[in-house]
Amino acid sequence: MKFNKDIISKSEKTSFQKFLSEQSFWVTIALILICFVMYFVEEAFSSKDNVYNIARNFSFIGIMAISMTLVIITSGIDLSVGSIMGLTGIICGLFLDAQYLPEWYSKSAFYESNYVWVGIVFALIAGIIIGAVNGYLIAYLNLSSFVVTLGMMAIARSLAIVVSNNKMFYEFGPKDEMFFKLGGGQFLGLANITWLLIFLTILMGLVLNYTTYGKHVYAVGSNKKAAELAGINIRWIEMSVYMLSGFFAAISAVMIVSWMGSVTNGLGYTYELRVIAASVIGGANLMGGVGGTYGAFIGAALMETIRNSLLMAGIDPNWQGTFLGIFIVAAVWLEKVKNKKNN
Amino acid sequence: MTILSLQNIAKNFGAIQAIVDVSFNIKEAEIVGLMGDNGAGKSTLLKIIAGNFNPSSGVIKFEDQEVHFEKPIESREAGIEVVYQDLALCNHLTAAANVFLGREINKGIWPFRYLDYPSMFKKSAELFEELKSETRPKDLVMQMSGGQRQAVAIARTRLTNPKLVLMDEPTAAISVRQVVEVLDLIKRLKDNGISVLLISHRMPDIFQVCDKLVVLRRGEKVCDKLIKHSSTEEATGLITGAIDRV
Ligand SMILES: Nc1ncnc2c1ncn2[C@@H]1O[C@H](COP(=O)(O)OP(=O)(O)O)[C@@H](O)[C@H]1O
Ligand SMILES: [Mg+2]
Numbered sequence: 001m002k003f004n005k006d007i008i009s010k011s012e013k014t015s016f017q018k019f020l021s022e023q024s025f026w027v028t029i030a031l032i033l034i035c036f037v038m039y040f041v042e043e044a045f046s047s048k049d050n051v052y053n054i055a056r057n058f059s060f061i062g063i064m065a066i067s068m069t070l071v072i073i074t075s076g077i078d079l080s081v082g083s084i085m086g087l088t089g090i091i092c093g094l095f096l097d098a099q100y101l102p103e104w105y106s107k108s109a110f111y112e113s114n115y116v117w118v119g120i121v122f123a124l125i126a127g128i129i130i131g132a133v134n135g136y137l138i139a140y141l142n143l144s145s146f147v148v149t150l151g152m153m154a155i156a157r158s159l160a161i162v163v164s165n166n167k168m169f170y171e172f173g174p175k176d177e178m179f180f181k182l183g184g185g186q187f188l189g190l191a192n193i194t195w196l197l198i199f200l201t202i203l204m205g206l207v208l209n210y211t212t213y214g215k216h217v218y219a220v221g222s223n224k225k226a227a228e229l230a231g232i233n234i235r236w237i238e239m240s241v242y243m244l245s246g247f248f249a250a251i252s253a254v255m256i257v258s259w260m261g262s263v264t265n266g267l268g269y270t271y272e273l274r275v276i277a278a279s280v281i282g283g284a285n286l287m288g289g290v291g292g293t294y295g296a297f298i299g300a301a302l303m304e305t306i307r308n309s310l311l312m313a314g315i316d317p318n319w320q321g322t323f324l325g326i327f328i329v330a331a332v333w334l335e336k337v338k339n340k341k342n343n
Numbered sequence: 344m345t346i347l348s349l350q351n352i353a354k355n356f357g358a359i360q361a362i363v364d365v366s367f368n369i370k371e372a373e374i375v376g377l378m379g380d381n382g383a384g385k386s387t388l389l390k391i392i393a394g395n396f397n398p399s400s401g402v403i404k405f406e407d408q409e410v411h412f413e414k415p416i417e418s419r420e421a422g423i424e425v426v427y428q429d430l431a432l433c434n435h436l437t438a439a440a441n442v443f444l445g446r447e448i449n450k451g452i453w454p455f456r457y458l459d460y461p462s463m464f465k466k467s468a469e470l471f472e473e474l475k476s477e478t479r480p481k482d483l484v485m486q487m488s489g490g491q492r493q494a495v496a497i498a499r500t501r502l503t504n505p506k507l508v509l510m511d512e513p514t515a516a517i518s519v520r521q522v523v524e525v526l527d528l529i530k531r532l533k534d535n536g537i538s539v540l541l542i543s544h545r546m547p548d549i550f551q552v553c554d555k556l557v558v559l560r561r562g563e564k565v566c567d568k569l570i571k572h573s574s575t576e577e578a579t580g581l582i583t584g585a586i587d588r589v
Contacts, residue, residue, distance in 0.1 A: 210457040212447045219433045219444055226431035230445030231416040289435035 023283030024295035056191035058304035065278035065296035067248035075288025076145035083156035085268030089253035093169030093263035095119035131246020135239030160265040170262035183258030221288030352401035376553035394418040424500030428511035439467040439480035490521025
């Protein structure tokens, strides 16, 4: 068939205009500006150690912000990530402390280090299961994501306290060195967790933009009814993003426990705020249909850099909550202004 | 040849009788106009054919086979495409992504299957060209005019080679110039041998493109005749109830 090939390459906005209209682009500019200023104002800011620390600190948040972004794209919210982190962190600590091995497993092949992997895998599975419970209630029983995950936030935190018996876990058995290396180790000048964040940002970015699953995640958030009429399994798509959120929270939990070398049931307390802030600052729209993994990455980076800069500038750390709150509200407000301009 | 045959279709929502004993046929490459006042049951009838609702009673035959569609996807697989009243498009996706929603073209083998954007852009550009629409595949639906959105919704129906296209108020809420575009699109479907059931309460649309007129009043069929044997005055009378039935 004959047709005008030029029409494909044409679009309302050029790629460059699209790039400029991305919130994550402006957040990147802001981040570069802050780094630029801090470089001259505060010598210690650009030291290798400080940059390493900033990158490591925002990686824990960034990983969860990636999956939170998927949840927000479907026009949902997951308030339970901080508590899931606490509970899965405790589960990991508990099993490592007990050096637990399943009966059948210890008989079939015994390596001294196997208990480490068992603890890690159990924590990850627990994260997926908690996410699946959230997702099932939201997608299949049509309950509001706000209410379900608010409930889960309380439940998971309380379970963490019950299961841990309010104890701290820090004795991780004979192979603890191997476990500590996971979150505490580094590679080519960056913490392992930072590499993991980079990997997941790219991987999930590809999934969102280049797979049918990703397209369907956007479609569900953009117009659920239309997605359903197009034959998309909207319930499964919705449930899956909460499972991913639980899974990523558990990954973050395992990594942070391994880095700190101990875990208490307070792990991840109020982290949901920082995670949601990172996603929203990075351009995820709470109305659904908009967001990306690079935004989650850069949003987390911006917040941690500002936190670090304020600390270096000698500002009382108690102000951090105030700044965090202002950022969240400002990001949502900006979003609104931008949408008004588009319409 | 008869494509679709509705036989004594009835539908009630609890105590509401939305459709009462409606029968009519749609032939190959025939455009049937379905008219009626608000709440007459037009959308309900369309949704019964498309598989959104089950009829309370009656038989639907599609290409001489009795069919029972439980979900819209089943009617689509049989060769019936639908343009819904509210269009059912995703604003945040491109025109091409909307055309292929739920039917994306992929490349590679699992787990390395990825979207074949070039093919989808090309195919949707061809469809828009065929529909003589200026819609560009890479534009977001959010920024589009009513006419362009209609073109996207109609292009969706051309992905496969359907036998029958159902359209619910495709000319509501668009400008006059765009109405002409959409009517042209509908004629082009007919030229391709596709049958169309067109719901509209705009008299000129129906009389411009349709071969046959069916009128519903309070869920009952009060008219089923060739458009050339009818007139706008008669149609108006039938819709309002000034004329009981013909
Ligand atoms: N899902 C539903 N549940 C209950 N009543 C419905 C439903 N859909 C339509 N109806 C009723 O059926 C009647 C016909 O509606 P509809 O088919 O939408 O009319 P039209 O499209 O001709 O304006 C109306 O009285 C409407 O209230
Ligand atoms: Mg209607």
